[in-house]
Amino acid sequence: MTRIPETARRPGWLARAAIGAILAIAPITTAATETFRYDAGIVDTAAHWTGRATLANALMFSGLGEPVRVSMSEMDDILKHAGYVTRPPMPDMAMVGAIYAAGDPRFVTTPNLDDLRTLRWDPASFDRTLDPEAQAWAVVKTTAPEFHLNFHESRDERRIALMMLPQARAQLDALANRLRDADGLFAARSLDGTFAAPQPRHQAAVLWAAANLVLAATSERDDYWHTAARALLDPWPGRALGDAALAAVAALPPEAPADRAIAVQGLGRYAIATDDAEKRNRALQLARGHADALTSPVPEAGLEDLAFAVYGLIEAGRLFEENVYRDAATELFQSRLMPLWDEAIGAFRAPDGAAVYTPRTLAALVAGLNALRWHGPDDVAREADRLYPQLFETVLIRAGMLLASPLPLVPQHYLDREPAAHFAHPALPAVQDAGVAPVFAAAVRHADGGWTVTDGTFRTADAMLLANMLVMPRDGRADAFLPADRLAGLQQ
DSSP: OOOOOGGGGOTTOOBOOOTTOOOOOOOOOHHHHHHOOOOTTTHHHHHHHHHHHHHHIIIIISOOEEEOOOOHHHHHHHHHHHTOSSOOOOOOOOOEEEEOSEEOOBBSSOOOTTOGGGGOBOGGGOBOOBOHHHHHHHHHHHTOHHHHHTBOOSHHHHHHHHHHHHHHHHHHHHHHHTSBOTTSOBOOBOTTSOBOOOOHHHHHHHHHHHHHHHHHHHOOOOSHHHHHHHHHOOHHHHHHHHHHHHHHHHHSOOOSHHHHHHHHHHHHHHHHHOOOHHHHHHHHHHHHHHHHHHTSOOTTOOHHHHHHHHHHHHHHHHHHTOHHHHHHHHHHIIIIIGGGEETTTTEEOOTTSOOEEOHHHHHHHHHHHHHHHHHSOHHHHHHHHHHHHHHHIIIIIISOOBOSOOGGGSOHHHHTTSOHHHHSOTTSOOHHHHOBOSSBOSEEEEETTEEEEEEOOEEHHHHHHHHHHSOOOBTTBOTTSOOHHHHTTTTO
């Protein structure tokens, strides 16, 4: 039975803050910093805003990529769908299309939250490699419907959301026309045009991204976001890219459990999105093969593989409407993951005892726990509900993976309804004090009784993957999971 937290059913939780709206925030007391803890009822709100801050800073503030311009006629279409009658003042944002692989998220000047130009990063620090995963995970986030419907109540919030669609198109264009090697596989490309060896996980991520664009452009939902997506997105480039990615997944199949789980999701979304029955059947056949392999992950599997396997199995159960996969996910969680939980530090340890987290590691655990919270058996869902807020707070807040507070992005009308701590933990440093963007560091580690940030670099692919897994449900739907309304009838 699907189980959705009570917070997902609250009326009026639609919206998204305007990125340019910067607020005066009341100071948080030291006592609140010490004692505040997340629980299952409020953690998803905080998760939404961590992902949102990462997306905004990477794609609109930092300059970490190739500049993209929106024509005046396209902007007028965006404004119309956002609810404007006349053009409002436009903030000076460093919007990017194709996004670079990495950068130093420290600001080059003292951040002034009233001037978005001061939130840019040092271009000399950028790794200008174009990574297909970085493009893909950015597209997955910018075309995620529930993300753009949670906390998007004002016209300005909707305008900013819709401005991401041209960015998604530019990233898909880079994937289709610049990041395919001579064999048609998606691969990272350096500044001099040299391709790196293609990776199986790159192919699966691109498949997910292409399918997301098609699903956005063909959905019949009548909210502002889908109405605009139908008008502003052409599904045909997404279909062509999806077909190419399907062939790439078949040609370079994933073998690691984590990569197989991503493939199950990408193949499932492609099966929903395609209008070609033969290719749909091929995608489902491949997805079943990867799901079957996930039922027996290798003995040496680490946290990333184990947790993503749980996620992939839950999604396979939903895709094929077969409990055998959900049962396998439950068994895997109970027998392989739970013994690795360390209550003393509030996090999982790797099988070798280490507690080293990257955004990819955390993304896997977030995906696995949320799969069980919302689609697992009741007893396991309760245990996942207990662990998830602790893990979120330990790694992102106490360990320092989230480098600064996203609270300045939260408009006052949301803070009037809920405590500020629900949106951003009071222990997080202010952006002005930290001098760094509220994005994810590349690695944290627990040793000698404490946590340290061991790599403060922003690595786009891993960070955007985590941003995609840190989701908040809306009306029983969450972006990291196959859309139930589009699954109906797929197996008939």
